[in-house]
Amino acid sequence: MARSHNFSAGPAALPLEVLQEAHEEFFDFAGTGMSVMEISHRSDTFIALARQAERDLRELLDVPARYKVLFLQGGASMQFSQVPMNLLRGKASADYLHTGLWSGKAIMAARRYCAPRVAASSEASGFDRVPPASEWRLDPDAAYLHYTENETVHGVQFAAAPEAAVPLVCDACSSLLSKPIDISRHGLVYAAAQKNIGPAGITIVLVDEALLGGALPLTPDVLDYASQARADSMLNTPATYSWYLTGLTLKWIRKSGGVAAIHRANQAKAGLLYREIDASGGFYVNIVQPAFRSINNVPFFLADPSLEPAFLRAAEAAGMRGLKGHASAGGIRASLYNAVGPDAVAALADFMKEFRRVHG
């Protein structure tokens, strides 16, 4: 078996141990003689698995008891709508920090439900930073303040959670469980699993129960957090196989030492690439201000863009995949999620050095 070094932005690398465990019990889960895909979500076997995943998540993120933990469908993009549907609660507007492609999409989606205010934006400088808090124009009457903890396309990450007088909503799609996030400072945190937590198909929502119960009248029941919380995220058939694989990945994160240990490893991985970029004398370029460089996604350009196809071809020939930048940004992007091993990142850093030696 030849496994690639997988730098895909999502769906992304899963821990080999998780894939092996799933493989071993693929035809017979927990002595049932059935695949976990073939059993009812209402069965004791599945409910035990679901409860364990919630317990592991609560422990890993130190989620306070007053928060509901939901395992939903529709991806993070669904949350762009589901958040205003549920959290406007009679208010006419919500504040958004615009720091890259994904926060831009969240703002666009919110326009259907309210008048989202852009409290600050780094668009004019090409999304190279999080604007300093002194420049934010926050509305004390906003329903909530939304921010994107890690901009997966632009490689911009918050150094600390914003201070807000209104409920704080966090799109942590590409960073939840890759670094410590203080859930208790937030009203709601969401993340689709396919970056750091599992496969596509399941979205984790952590929400302060004090915010529940005021969904807009046209909100379908399956999109009402309060209804889903009452039904333990099983108002209808959940994405059982994704839930199961997410549970295995949570167990793997615990075995790896938890979020603090994973965070240290992720910082070291990202450091390797940023050092190579900074040492390249301008051969490789990352435009993000150092304080806001992402540990999850490292986007960069070659100063000579005509070399990019050769870079990608040679990387692929060396067993490194998923390095092409997002269509909207171009260039190269290396995603270094939890399951991407230090060996893979070291191989990429060596490859970059060698490519620069040959072509620089």
Ligand SMILES: *Cc1c(COP(=O)(O)O)cnc(C)c1O
């Ligand atoms: C990937 C991503 C999304 C979109 O996730 P989907 O599950 O594809 O809807 C939203 N926000 C961020 C920060 C992301 O990285």
